[in-house]
Every structure is written in C-alpha cells, then in structure tokens.
Amino acid sequence: MTTLSPIAGSPTTSKPLGPRGLPLIGNLLGLRRDPLTFFTNCALIYGDAVPFRLGPRRALFLNNPDLIERVLVTEHRNFPKISFLWRQFTAVLGDGLVTSHGSLWQRQRRLCAPAFTPARLTAYAGVMVQATERMLDSWRIGEVRDLHADMMALTLRIVAETLFGVGIEADIPRIETAVADLTSEMAARMVRPILIPDAVPLPGHLRYRRGLACIEDVATRIIAKRRREAAAGQNLLDALIDARDETGAPMSDRQLRDEAVTFLLAGHETTALALTWALYLLGQHPEVGAALTAEADAVLGDGPVTFEDLHRLPLAEQVVNESLRLYPPAWLIGREAGQDCEIGGHAIPKGTPLYTCPWVLHRDSRFWAEPLAFRPERWVERADRQLPRFAYMPFGGGPRVCIAQRFAVMEAVLILASIARRCRLLPSQDRPVVPFPSITLRPAGPVKFRIEAR
Ligand code: HEM
Numbered sequence: 327m328t329t330l331s332p333i334a335g336s337p338t339t340s341k342p343l344g345p346r347g348l349p350l351i352g353n354l355l356g357l358r359r360d361p362l363t364f365f366t367n368c369a370l371i372y373g374d375a376v377p378f379r380l381g382p383r384r385a386l387f388l389n390n391p392d393l394i395e396r397v398l399v400t401e402h403r404n405f406p407k408i409s410f411l412w413r414q415f416t417a418v419l420g421d422g423l424v425t426s427h428g429s430l431w432q433r434q435r436r437l438c439a440p441a442f443t444p445a446r447l448t449a450y451a452g453v454m455v456q457a458t459e460r461m462l463d464s465w466r467i468g469e470v471r472d473l474h475a476d477m478m479a480l481t482l483r484i485v486a487e488t489l490f491g492v493g494i495e496a497d498i499p500r501i502e503t504a505v506a507d508l509t510s511e512m513a514a515r516m517v518r519p520i521l522i523p524d525a526v527p528l529p530g531h532l533r534y535r536r537g538l539a540c541i542e543d544v545a546t547r548i549i550a551k552r553r554r555e556a557a558a559g560q561n562l563l564d565a566l567i568d569a570r571d572e573t574g575a576p577m578s579d580r581q582l583r584d585e586a587v588t589f590l591l592a593g594h595e596t597t598a599l600a601l602t603w604a605l606y607l608l609g610q611h612p613e614v615g616a617a618l619t620a621e622a623d624a625v626l627g628d629g630p631v632t633f634e635d636l637h638r639l640p641l642a643e644q645v646v647n648e649s650l651r652l653y654p655p656a657w658l659i660g661r662e663a664g665q666d667c668e669i670g671g672h673a674i675p676k677g678t679p680l681y682t683c684p685w686v687l688h689r690d691s692r693f694w695a696e697p698l699a700f701r702p703e704r705w706v707e708r709a710d711r712q713l714p715r716f717a718y719m720p721f722g723g724g725p726r727v728c729i730a731q732r733f734a735v736m737e738a739v740l741i742l743a744s745i746a747r748r749c750r751l752l753p754s755q756d757r758p759v760v761p762f763p764s765i766t767l768r769p770a771g772p773v774k775f776r777i778e779a780r
C-alpha cells in the first residue's frame with residue numbers, strides 16, 4: 327500500500343519534500359525573483375512531485391511525464407484549469423476556448439475544430455506568406471532590427487487577417503494597440519495576488535476596457551457584414567459563423583466575440599516568441615542557418631513559399647521543434663485538484679494548484695542527450711516518439727491541447743523559410759538574450775539582428 331505524504335512536508339520526515347518558504351509568503355520570493363531557476367531547482371533537489379507554497383496557498387509542482395499524463399489526459403476531468411488564475415481573465419476572454427470549461431467548453435471545442443481543417447490551413451498559408459513577404463519588402467539591407475518586435479507585429483497581422491479576412495488593413499494599428507493593452511493588463515493580473523474588480527478605474531483597467539471595446543467593435547462589424555452578405559469566406563471567423571452543434575444551433579454573437587478575442591490573444595504572442603527564439607538560436611548557430619538557406623534555395627527556387635512546399639522543408643520544421651524544446655513559449659501549465667486526491671505520493675486537498683513546467687521537462691537529461699544543446703537533427707527521427715508522451719509538451723496535451731498546433735507550426739515554418747529565401751540575419755549584440763517568464767516566455771530585451779544581403 328502506498329504511504330501518502332502530507333503536501334507541505336511532514337514533521338516525521340527528516341528530508342524536506344520541497345523548498346522551505348517564509349512565513350506568510352511561502353516561496354513567492356524565489357518564484358518572483360527567478361521562476362525558471364526555482365522550478366529547475368525543485369526538480370533537481372526534490373524530484374518529480376514537489377510541494378511548495380504560493381503565499382498561504384499550497385501547491386504542487388510535477389516534473390514526471392506519467393504524472394502529467396494523469397493530470398492532463400487520463401484523469402483530466404478531476405483536474406480543471408486553475409480557477410483562481412483564470413477568473414482574472416474572464417472579462418477579457420469571456421467564455422472562449424481558453425477560459426471556458428465543462429459542457430460549454432466541449433461544445434465550443436467541437437464548433438471551433440472545423441476552422442483548422444487541412445482545407446482551411448491551405449487558405450491561411452497564403453495569408454501567412456503574403457504578410458511575411460510584405461514585412462520582408464520593408465526591411466532594408468544593412469539596417470539593425472529588433473526581431474522580437476518584428477515577429478510580434480507580423481504574427482498579430484497574420485492572426486488578425488486569418489481571423490477577420492484580409493480586408494482589415496485599416497484596423498490593424500487599432501488592433502495592435504488593443505492587443506498590447508490587453509496583454510499588458512493580463513500579465514499584471516497574473517502576478518497580482520488579489521482580485522480587483524474590473525469596475526475599479528485603475529489605469530490598466532481603463533486601457534484594457536478600451537482594448538476590449540476595439541476588438542469587439544471589429545468583430546461585431548465583421549460578423550454583421552458576413553450575416554448581411556451571407557457569402558462564405560475562407561477566414562477563421564467564417565468557419566466559426568458557419569459551425570453548427572449537434573442540434574443545428576450556431577454560436578451566438580457573444581460567443582463569436584469571445585472566440586475572436588481568444589484567438590487573437592492566444593494566437594499572436596506564442597507564435598511570435600517561437601519565431602523570435604528560433605531566429606535567436608539560428609543566429610547562435612550560423613551553420614544551421616546556412617543549411618536552412620540551402621534547403622529554402624533547393625525547394626523554393628525563385629517564388630515565395632507555398633502550402634505545397636511545407637513537406638519539403640524538413641529542416642525548417644526541425645528548427646521549430648528544437649526551438650520550442652529549448653524555449654517553450656507556454657513555459658508553465660497549471661491545473662487544480664477538482665477534489666481531494668493523491669498524486670506522486672502526496673495527499674492533495676481539493677483546490678490545490680498543480681504546475682508543470684515545459685522549460686524544465688524539455689531540458690531534463692533523463693530524456694534528452696546534451697539537453698542544453700541546440701540540435702535540430704535530433705528531430706530527424708522525431709525525438710519525442712522515443713520518449714514518454716509528456717517529456718515534450720510545447721502545446722500542452724490531452725483534450726485541452728492547443729487547438730491551433732498545426733496552424734502554429736505551419737506558420738513558423740513558412741516564415742522561417744521565407745526569411746531564409748530573402749536575406750541573411752546576423753546577430754548585432756554580444757550579450758546573450760535572457761528569457762523573461764511572464765504569461766509567456768519572452769526575451770528580457772530586444773533581439774537585435776543586422777539584415778544582410780543573401
Ligand atoms: C507556437 C505557438 C503556440 C504555442 C506554443 C501554444 C501553446 C498552447 C498550449 C500549451 C495550450 C494549452 C494550455 C493548457 O493546457 O493550459 C494552448 C491552448 C490553446 N491555444 Fe495555443 N499555442 C500556440 C499557438 C496558438 C495559435 C496560433 C492559436 C490560435 C490561432 C492558439 C489558440 C489556442 C487556444 C484557443 C487554446 C485553448 C484550447 C482549449 O482549451 O481547448 N494557439 N496553446
């Protein structure tokens with residue numbers, strides 16, 4: 327019979343089960359100071375299931391693929407998303423896919439799935455490449471650019487155009503400001519220990535209400551136009567408008583608005599970061615950059631990349647996989663215990679938050695040879711297929727796995743190949759770029775590169 331350890335450490339055991347915290351604040355200091363090191367040390371020192379404290383709240387860190395599979399897949403109904411965290415975002419994301427749960431989430435997930443069929447992806451590929459080519463046309467040989475800023479602008483344009491259609495050019499600057507306001511307020515709420523009602527007129531709240539109103543305005547206009555014209559288009563919102571549940575009912579306008587905001591926010595920064603880190607790593611490994619250029623030349627000839635080229639760009643996809651391993655944009659994934667239970671030898675009361683950290687798992691020497699080395703070739707034989715399912719999880723897993731995984735990988739491959747075809751990028755700063763873990767894993771400063779001719 328398994329002996330269960332009480333979650334916060336036991337007076338009868340001499341070895342602590344997790345990092346000792348301070349009275350009242352628990353482990354918040356270490357977590358605030360450097361969360362990546364905090365979780366890395368938890369795994370190194372204490373093992374696969376590590377209790378810690380978020381202020382007065384007890385929490386458990388999981389670093390074992392089998393335990394993670396239990397939480398995300400086999401017993402996912404017992405482990406919903408963390409209500410304490412997500413209620414902070416409900417006003418922004420409404421009942422969209424990221425925040426909803428239970429039967430509402432199930433219905434929405436089914437309704438959203440047709441937006442990601444291969445036929446739809448083909449149409450989105452064209453939008454992605456055109457937006458990238460426009461960005462590359464605006465780059466000048468010899469200039470130094472912050473690629474993080476460029477990738478943020480590019481992926482926002484792409485998600486806005488795939489979502490709303492290419493006719494929204496005039497709205498892009500407003501959408502950019504709105505999304506920046508919304509994400510900065512969400513990042514602030516993520517580390518705020520208390521819930522401040524949206525009605526309190528803090529500057530961040532006002533900015534975020536303005537941002538939300540802007541996106542609602544664009545979504546409402548496009549939904550109304552689409553309903554008036556009743557002509558099927560190829561954008562993501564069209565797919566959502568056309569979707570019907572098993573009773574034949576469509577999504578309400580409110581639900582469409584929630585999904586539009588959700589896709590804009592979930593689909594923008596994550597992909598921008600995947601690309602920023604990939605370009606950064608390529609800058610550190612010019613031999614891989616040269617091989618990528620050779621692949622693009624061999625496959626693409628003179629024309630822009632197309633959907634049909636994708637399967638002939640294996641190195642570009644390996645670079646994306648390896649970058650997502652070393653710098654997973656979703657660096658922390660959380661759930662909470664829906665009822666009292668046991669996991670990893672710990673008795674967990676209902677409501678306890680559980681965290682897993684792809685950053686730590688993806689750098690774990692139990693699963694990866696030379697874990698800190700950038701080696702795209704490990705993906706020639708799909709490194710993850712020889713490993714436990716949850717040793718590699720940049721897109722999460724189980725029923726709530728990223729709905730746009732194929733969209734995102736396709737986008738990253740198309741953009742990398744388009745850049746490789748047109749120019750060379752040389753790092754123009756000596757300092758290494760340090761990751762800054764916010765909601766997503768951002769670079770702490772600009773990522774500067776000089777644009778060189780091919
Ligand atoms: C490299 C880019 C991306 C990464 C690394 C990423 C990562 C993730 C992860 C880890 C989750 C699961 C979170 C959890 O279980 O708590 C998730 C969910 C989600 N992602 Fe992505 N994502 C990316 C791109 C996108 C894009 C481009 C879109 C939309 C166009 C998108 C939309 C969503 C949505 C709607 C969910 C919620 C799914 C659900 O709960 O049913 N993501 N993503």
